[in-house]
Amino acid sequence: MALARSGPNLSRIANSLGVSVATVSNALSGKGRVSAELAEKIRSRAAELGYVPSQAGRALRTGRSGVLGLVLPDIANPLFPNIAQAIEFAASAAGYGVLIADSRGDTAMQMEAINRLIERDVDGMVIVPRRGTRIADIGCPVAVIDSPSTPGNTVAADHWHAGRQIGDHLVALGHERVVILANNPDSNVQNDRVGGIRSALTPHMKAEVIWAEKVELNGGRGCTLGLAEKARQGFTAFAAVSDLQALRALTELQQAGIGVPDCASVTGFDDLIWSPVVTPALTTMRMDTTAIAEIAVSALLDAIAERPMVLSARPAAKTYGNVVSAPTSKVPMQLIIRQSSGRAPSGNTNLAEGEHAK
Amino acid sequence: MALARSGPNLSRIANSLGVSVATVSNALSGKGRVSAELAEKIRSRAAELGYVPSQAGRALRTGRSGVLGLVLPDIANPLFPNIAQAIEFAASAAGYGVLIADSRGDTAMQMEAINRLIERDVDGMVIVPRRGTRIADIGCPVAVIDSPSTPGNTVAADHWHAGRQIGDHLVALGHERVVILANNPDSNVQNDRVGGIRSALTPHMKAEVIWAEKVELNGGRGCTLGLAEKARQGFTAFAAVSDLQALRALTELQQAGIGVPDCASVTGFDDLIWSPVVTPALTTMRMDTTAIAEIAVSALLDAIAERPMVLSARPAAKTYGNVVSAPTSKVPMQLIIRQSSGRAPSGNTNLAEGEHAK
């Protein structure tokens, strides 16, 4: 006695209706020639039996797995949930699954993660690269989400212009001395944001960039950034290039008794989870992750569709490997004004006399 | 002319050595009977050709996809990166891939997410349920990570005892009036934590629980929680059951000019990304996500291994569907003492005269 397999499959439907599997397949996919009545009968029977196509069978035959890979860089990055959610949403709307691979730590791990995905036959992948990383040639289409200024980038938020918006906002509030707070100069994203902010400042204003990772080299991880001192020197705006740094600035200033936004304004980037609930709530820039994900995924899907069923082992060497490009590669960010930014304190335009600590 | 397929497969290796595919398969899997020399020769040829087994072919034959699903609840939950990373690590160490499904929002979506995973033939899944959700019967093994007190839980951090540790810590520091800050009473995790904290307090001490979500019903999302008022009433410790609430407390107190930890101590939970870098750095409890993930994944893998190749459509109705259980279901959390908690301000032991807010 032949053992009964688990789920209903094409041949079960076919048998139960006395037709061939090919007809059932055609009816359900709408590809072959099947009469309207029969097609309808097949569809309803399929639904009735709870038919779910076997991805394995389909993948084997078509050479497509129906799965996209998602490679995330710094897992610590709290932006991860947003991106992952957006990508998963866009992918599943298109009938694709999302396999995650986390390149914990160094670049070597990133390559390993990519290989794991390839071994699982992903049809394409979305990579949010570790800062400063170049994506090597990969055997499948790749969408890169980094920064518009990065060569080989597929789509990203317009970080530069977002910086510009923050800068404009601070200028409009009358700030004249601003500290720009970033983490690491190797990040294209951060550089773009810093550049954007700077571009908004008028010549007579004063700006200073603090790279947190450098400060921590001496002070140790999580050390204070000396912002209170900056405030005493007459800086009234602290524009962080990420909400994490903004939070750091906010608490450091508050701890030192410097009121925000009365004595100093603080702004962030990315509208992370805590931004609306801290006191005062953070003024920040929000990425349109939904749009970015949709663009990335659809560019990827286009590339996948164009692929010949049998892929040549050696992809023709294009400019950036298999990185796909999208019609729109810059997505604007949105300024969210909350309570952490306010008018520059009046009478503060005169520079504080040179009492620098250390 | 037969068109050349892309990757090297078993038959290519077989042909190139003049043996049968079955032998190659046996040699590589180590299952059948193959002489040592031939096996070695096959392995080296496979490596030489860069052979990667086709998951699709294998999945079709074995009925196992080699993929686990991961269902995450509140995407907003910043714990997500940690868990996802840990699960992905444990799974990939065992040769499994991880497919994510995000149950954005309501319970209905959670069910949809689960269905998407099933359609992709996952061999099992890890579910971090939305608070208060019961997992319905599913056609594959399921590991649930929620709270030890939840019926049908597979493995979780020992939230209650973690609360206890925080409570002990505050008692040791001499605090006598503590505000416990939570978000939603429907969450088992939060309830456990609150219970643990309470259990540490001696009878003559005073504790009050604030449920943020309730307060926000009136005040609006992100409104102030009235903690400064509590501090004035004589409360010296603010124990939040999540770092997000702790952060909220910290900034709210600082903004009101109440020094932390000099005038009030603040503690959190989960050691999230910002905890070490805010000023003062947060005292908090850290989950051993690595251990939890390993336990969840290995329990899942055991259940998968025990499964008959052909699964019966109707799983025998066990107590909690297909939820697997693990030998260890409670993983201890670790107290991380930082600067946000300190000795209770002296001279404050006398109760502020009986002005209780509602």
Next chain:
DNA sequence: GAAATCTGCTTAATCGTTTAACCAGACGAT
């Protein structure tokens, strides 16, 4: 009215892997 076209379906091959079943030869035991 014979040839071409269309319609609706079936047959059969194929994707790459695993695995039960079989088989020829060598060897040891009775």
Next chain:
DNA sequence: ATCGTCTGGTTAAACGATTAAGCAGATTTC
């Protein structure tokens, strides 16, 4: 000498889907 066992392989049949090719009958075309 004969039977059983072991060794090192081979053959062939799946798994479930897709799709090119074929085929009978009806319809159109000139």
